[in-house]
Amino acid sequence: MRFAIAGNPNSGKTTLFNSLTGSNAHVGNWPGVTVDKKEGVYRFRHSNNTVEKISVIDLPGIYSLSPYTPEEVIARQFIMDEKPDLIINIVDSTNLERNLYLTTQLLEMDVPVVVALNMMDVIKREGSIIDYEVLSQILGIPVVPVSALKSGNVKLLMNRCVEYVKTPRKGSSFLSSTALAEQYEKVLKLVDEHNIKHPVFHAIKLLENDSIELMHDATLSAGIQNLKLEYEKNEKPFDYEAEIADLRYKFITNNIKPQVVKVLKNTGAASSEKIDRILTHRLWGLPVFLVLMFAIFHIIFSKDFLFFKSFGIMEFDGPDGLSSLGILLKGYMEYFQNFVMTHTDLFLKNAGAYDWARGAIVDGLLKGVCSVLTFLPQILLLFLSLSILEDSGYMSRIAFILDRALRRFGLSGKAFIPMLMGFGCSVPAMMGTRTLESVKEKRMTLMLIPFFSCGAKMVIWATVVPAVFKNNADFVIFCIYITGIAVAIIGAIALKKTVFKGIKSNFVLELPVYRYPRLKSISFQLWEKLKGFLTTVTTVIAASTLIIWFLQNFDTSLNMVSENSDSCILKIFGDAIKWVFVPLGFAHGPDNWKLIVAILTGLLAKEAVVSTMGVLYKAKGYATDTHDSDANAISGKEESVTTALAANAVFTPLTAISFVVFNLLVIPCFAAVATARSELKSAKWTFFVIFFWFATAWIISFIVYQTGVLLKEVNLINRIIGVFIIVIILFSIFRRKKKKNKCIGCDKCPKGI
């Protein structure tokens, strides 16, 4: 048997799903669609003690069965095409009116529906009573009060469902008792003649001129248009869509609510209102948001927690202050990683393994996998913070506060969160784009995320910049971050005008009542993220590290050579593609294939850019034996690679900037590409996105380098021409279209209500 859970966003749908299926849930993908559907198994124990497995499907949260958001289309298609045996419609009793709007639509389908009335405890606290038995009588289906968190209620619900699923149900509509009854009956008769499944649902959708419906059957739609014309005769066209939506709501407010809801005392959502008075305040809203965001990043990334060192509150040995939670946990992970690597190495040595096998396992596989794994605590912390923000209801307020700023780029406020996360790590940031409504918006946000300089890239800046800019490294590094943001803005505008032409984000967003985050649902979400992360690490990352290791250690006749030596495949490859980078400045000179190789290994993990340069430029004191204590190795590494770069005069200021800009914008690490692939769910789009990152990096580096050269070498007239061209380019990017005249609403509109 298959049961589907349908309901409004924020109605406790996912919590119910998790209570039903426990850890049996797995995320499945719909073919060709970008929104997740979850499927799990509930073990139902019959009275004779036999256990039946019921598969439970968590449909995306929807307000209606109109075909306008991806979520709605999925839910609608699932119910019609996949034919679940029963729909559990979860209804938030604190918001009965809008939740029942969906219920009345679900009832139009030929499928048994059971209403699970959620948050009954909250409504009681707010001073109202809901008579669920009367509600059941009016709707003609079972209504079970549940609290999605209590298992006893869930058992009761499932008992009722298994009982009810045996009685086949025909769709029914409230319309038969309204002013539109006559038209509705006639259309229904016409639909019945065509022998269509779910006749009631289709009849109403046809009456509404639903865009998907009208495409299905041309003769049927033509017949219905004629029928409608008969009724209109000489009067102005009748707006069925608005009228039916209106009647639906009227049915709920007039026929259901007065009989079902009894308000004893009206406290409403008073406390939530008080919180909003500060959090979305016209003046304080923005500062409070900034402080909250900073606090999250501080807890995850700061090496000077609460600024004890900076403010001189406490004395610390060494360069750092108190570790924040994220840094502390990362330290433990690094310790663990070193332990595993040293001992595996030792074990293999003692067991008499071949050198190449030892190298492949320790330097290739373990090193690559562990370097990513060390970020696990910070990634989980980031997701914990985000889950809390989301569960409490603050996330939609962030979107509310920032929507205005992002609108110019065709994005909505919701796109801000993933971008912000990009400063930490692109991988969770890209996963965060799942919450975005439109596919275009999701893709665009995903493409912009790598431009927000991530934590791993910081290692490169800290190494390269001081080698060239000795006295003002901090300022230059700050400028790198600004450059990233600037490119993201320019990229957004360019994308909006080309690839995503016509991208328009609507912003109709419910601001739910604040609630305490629930431990159960948060831990569940974290567990899901952890599973996903570990899968990526053990598959994609493990495979790719082995490949890079192989290329570093073997020559073309497959003999093992010392890492990154002149005859390794990687070097030959680097030389072969060097021409691509010549116009960017930093590939000049016989030795600079090494920078190409550094960039290439950076595709695996951005930290690898530094370690590769360290090996290739034979940095003094650089530990080629990576099994040292990593903490020392990192701080020592940055110092010594920097010195080596300076001593070898690898960079001029200009080539350094070009190199840094290229690394900032180019294809992020393998993990990010793999994540992009799984989020985009399309190979074609993944290739395009990779191309976009590469092209942006190349073009911007090219502009930076060539402009620098021109400014240095060329005469005044050419400089003016150059500046003129740049101004024209910028102007064409930022140019705005003229505003069209707005409709102010009058009676001449054929479709006005």
Added chain:
Amino acid sequence: MENKLLGEFKPGEKGTVEKLTVLGPLRRRLLDMGITPGTEIIFNKVAPLGDPVEIRLRGYKLAIRKTEAEAVLMKKEDKS
């Protein structure tokens, strides 16, 4: 009682919906969210950057952009 677009309301003002003046998906979305003729809407507040706006209807809070609020023609209730 005067007719006025919801987008031109000031914080604290309220009224009832007259009609929607847009077509297509946005219209459907607004209808689905409960903005149907006769619905009472309170204009709560404006976001810190001046847009979007927060409205209250049918017992819940909804954020919509000003351009979207301008698609809703209201009958404004006089202040008592």
